[in-house]
Amino acid sequence: xxxxxxxxxxxxxxxxxxxxxxxxxxxxxxxxxxxxxxxxxxxxxxxxxxxxxxxxxxxxxxxxxxxxxxxxxxxxxxxxxxxxxxxxxxxxxxxxxxxxxxxxxxxxxxxxxxxxxxxxxxxxxxxxxxxxxxxxxxxxxxxxxxxxxxxxxxxxxxxxxxxxxx
Amino acid sequence: xxxxxxxxxxxxxxxxxxxxxxxxxxxxxxxxxxxxxxxxxxxxxxxxxxxxxxxxxxxxxxxxxxxxxxxxxxxxxxxxxxxxxxxxxxxxxxxxxxxxxxxxxxxxxxxxxx
Numbered sequence: 001x002x003x004x005x006x007x008x009x010x011x012x013x014x015x016x017x018x019x020x021x022x023x024x025x026x027x028x029x030x031x032x033x034x035x036x037x038x039x040x041x042x043x044x045x046x047x048x049x050x051x052x053x054x055x056x057x058x059x060x061x062x063x064x065x066x067x068x069x070x071x072x073x074x075x076x077x078x079x080x081x082x083x084x085x086x087x088x089x090x091x092x093x094x095x096x097x098x099x100x101x102x103x104x105x106x107x108x109x110x111x112x113x114x115x116x117x118x119x120x121x122x123x124x125x126x127x128x129x130x131x132x133x134x135x136x137x138x139x140x141x142x143x144x145x146x147x148x149x150x151x152x153x154x155x156x157x158x159x160x161x162x163x164x165x166x
Numbered sequence: 167x168x169x170x171x172x173x174x175x176x177x178x179x180x181x182x183x184x185x186x187x188x189x190x191x192x193x194x195x196x197x198x199x200x201x202x203x204x205x206x207x208x209x210x211x212x213x214x215x216x217x218x219x220x221x222x223x224x225x226x227x228x229x230x231x232x233x234x235x236x237x238x239x240x241x242x243x244x245x246x247x248x249x250x251x252x253x254x255x256x257x258x259x260x261x262x263x264x265x266x267x268x269x270x271x272x273x274x275x276x277x278x279x280x
Contacts, residue, residue: 066191
């Protein structure tokens with residue numbers, strides 16, 4: 001059991017109302033962001049997440065998809081789709097965003113020192129910071145030109161009970 | 167309903183942008199255009215009223231970062247008002263309150279320009 005699992009077991013996890021998978025395959029274009037957010041928010045709501053966590057999942061997914069839409073494909077790319085997969089199983093929601101574009105080395109993108117970062121007024125790059133802050137786990141599986149995946153997990157926690165535990 | 171709206175009102179040398187709907191990577195260019203129009207007209211004292219904004223992503227926040235230096239170098243500022251707790255939380259997560267003047271309402275933002 002990982003440290004994250006232990007933390008959330010202690011925080012009185014609750015079972016989701018159902019288990020299963022939902023998948024959306026969609027052209028990699030920013031005018032689809034609203035549709036993607038709606039899809040993710042509806043599933044998270046159905047699972048039983050509180051409005052605050054639904055907002056976090058929605059925003060993290062937006063940031064992951066925006067990265068794909070902005071950077072994964074160039075004009076010559078033929079297949080410019082992206083997949084959003086939501087898996088619901090015991091205690092958690094797993095969100096997987098997959099593309100077949102250029103990919104990147106996640107190790108070259110450190111968590112920014114926000115104060116310095118903002119002081120230098122760097123535009124962009126805040127999305128990855130937000131994803132790591134909003135979700136309980138974020139990891140990458142990058143195979144440039146083949147398949148790039150961002151996997152993010154949010155645990156379903158009974159907020160009232162977890163407050164009592166703390 | 168339009169997914170993002172921006173309306174401008176000028177109050178003497180201060181311009182107020184009222185934004186509504188959602189501000190993401192798709193709609194951020196609309197806000198960029200509105201701010202660029204103000205800069206083109208040499209209007210550097212800007213208030214952004216977030217009252218009707220329901221959603222923001224980092225692409226939206228990036229718009230403010232992209233212009234703030236130029237605006238402050240011209241004795242202006244972007245002051246922000248009327249944010250819902252949901253919108254403020256995103257700004258707060260990214261440390262914006264230490265760098266930007268974020269106030270409860272437009273009246274306070276106007277006062278802070280004096």
